[in-house]
Amino acid sequence: MPSEKENTPPHRISINGNDAVGHESPNKSPRSSSGWDGKLRLEKKAELANPEALSDPEYSDDEQVLPGEVIDADEDLLDDYPSDTEEIDCVHARVSSIPLLKLDRFKAVTRLCLRQNTITEIEGLSYLASTLQDLDLYDNLIAHIRGLEDLTGLTSLDLSFNKIKHIKKVNHLPNLTDLYFVQNKISTIENLDGLSKLRNLELAANRIREIQNLETLVGLEELWLGKNKITEMKGLDSLQNLKILSIQSNRIRKISGLDALPNLEELYISHNALSSLAGLEKVQGLRVLDISNNQIASVEGLEHLEELEELWASYNQISDFAEVERELKDKTKLTTVYFEGNPLQLKNPTLYRNKVRLMLPQVMQIDATFVRVS
Template sequence: MPSEKESTSSHISISDDAEAHDNSKSGETPRSSRGWDGKLRVEKKLELANPEALSDPEYSDEEQVLPGEEIDADEDLLDDYPSDTEEIDCVHSRVSSIPSLRLDRFKAVTRLCLRQNTITEIEGLSCVAATLQDLDLYDNLIAHIRGLESLTQLTNLDLSFNKIKHIKKIDHLVHLTDLYFVQNKIQTIENLDGLTRLRNLELAANRIREIQNLEHLTALEELWLGKNKITHLKGLDTLQNLKILSIQSNRIRTISGLDNLPNLEELYISHNALTSLKGLENVHSLRVLDISNNQVESVQGVKHMQNLEELWASYNQIADWHEVEGELRPLTKLNTVYFEGNPLQLKAPGSYRNKVRLMLPQLLQIDATFVRVS
């Protein structure tokens, strides 16, 4: 998620927890600075308002939705906000009706955060349409995308952790650069053709089986598809600007469809069913490769990746020391490797780490431990 810009205007945060905004990594792969799959991260010190969305796959069924506590119009959460405020935060504040917030009082709002409430309908936002750029409705009870017709200035839209089954009625939001649909019930990637400025698309933890309908998103730099039901890598050829592809926890058996991505720098494909790295022969720009938790037996096929800095290969079937040295020693930029859980480590746990260090002297980190520089 883009970092929040400092504002010179007044800004007051309303939340049941003073530390509600502290984002933290979940500990899942990939261990990037963005956490698991970008937006798919939950604050450690603030529970989800609707935790059933994580534990029960059928939570989105209408009959299981409990009515929330609606805030009456005279119970004014926004009393302390000056009329010229640019940012409004109502996190975990039991809001179920956007119109009850009477947003028409605010003429300069650029960011509206209504995370972790019980909102079911997107409504009452036309009054701030002229200025609103960032709308965050993460963790609510929204089942249908509507009410965004007038919000043509939006650059950031977060509808993660809701009940959405279909992507629609956002194609007109042509200024969007960041779009989040993490943890919904979406089965098909669709109706995104008009979003030609989109740089970041997050669709992790849905029910998607096929990568499709992305041809027009030529500005896309990050695509997060982890924890779906995807079986093949395809439909990516036009994404010439793609830098990050995250597709872990799917059903992929072979790597394919990456030959025409000249700018791809990070590939997260852990927790799949890979047995080899065949298919990466023409991928030259990778800095980070995560193949953890597969059935890969060999690292053959990475020697040409002269920009590779991190190789995450834990819990595979890699056993050949000679081959590992031959493939990785020429990679002078390589500074981090993870081989724990492989035969390399399991057969000789006592000498494993020292052997890796001597074999690959360029390393700064082996598994979770930094290499001591003598």
């Protein structure tokens, strides 16, 4: 018979501003509305606690670190919670120093979320080393990765929206499955060797110019590189298990480097400088293709994508209805197409939807509107 403790939900601490309540985190979509960030992180009304980290190009220099509002020593945010608490959320709670939280009294914490605070140093976490699996330090003032030496049980680490310039001191964390560095100042992908269990790597909105040093990440399934300065798709050959590749808002002129990715299911390559769809020949399992906001005039090159379910092709130069029909009419799994902003829509917007509906009867959604079933 299970014990009373086994039947009791795990203790959770959630502090948001001055509130302290227990809660269940809602499920989130794996893709943000803008596409380049794989993890939907902020509610629409939420604001960054440290917006200056984004607006000031020199903010990531050490001398530019702004002092946070220090919590008085006698203000114990976690005083009312039991020692067997498993989840601690201190979001936007004016925390500037992790040691002031006195985490040594908690013996069972598996998840620690300290989002939207003014933390500058990762420290005082060794007390949680035997239990901690998920560490979330999103939107703080962290410039250097350190203080993780003992946290070898971590499976998820989020250092997004900080001031980090270099990826360092994470490759001793062999159990990591999810690693987030969105919106930092990183220019080089490096020091990830040894993370063979990594499934999801997010490096969107940095200063990366080249895809490199991913050879040891043989288990990677999702790679998010949107909003960088990448000019060429390469360095992907070892990622045999990759299912999702996002390389939106870069400087890509042609699709390449996908021949060695037999399991790729989703490709997001909008907001680049593509003029054709050549290079998709070997990714026959592709289900979602986002090529919006490029200079593509022809949809030739899609005929072999029999698994295609969603095609996002808005704001290109596609004008030939007959070609679209020829390439897509036999794709029985295709349910969603986006062609708004193309000549075939702009030239006659009143007839456009009907023409698409008639030539692609299997489609259930055209642009943002669902097709009515008669």
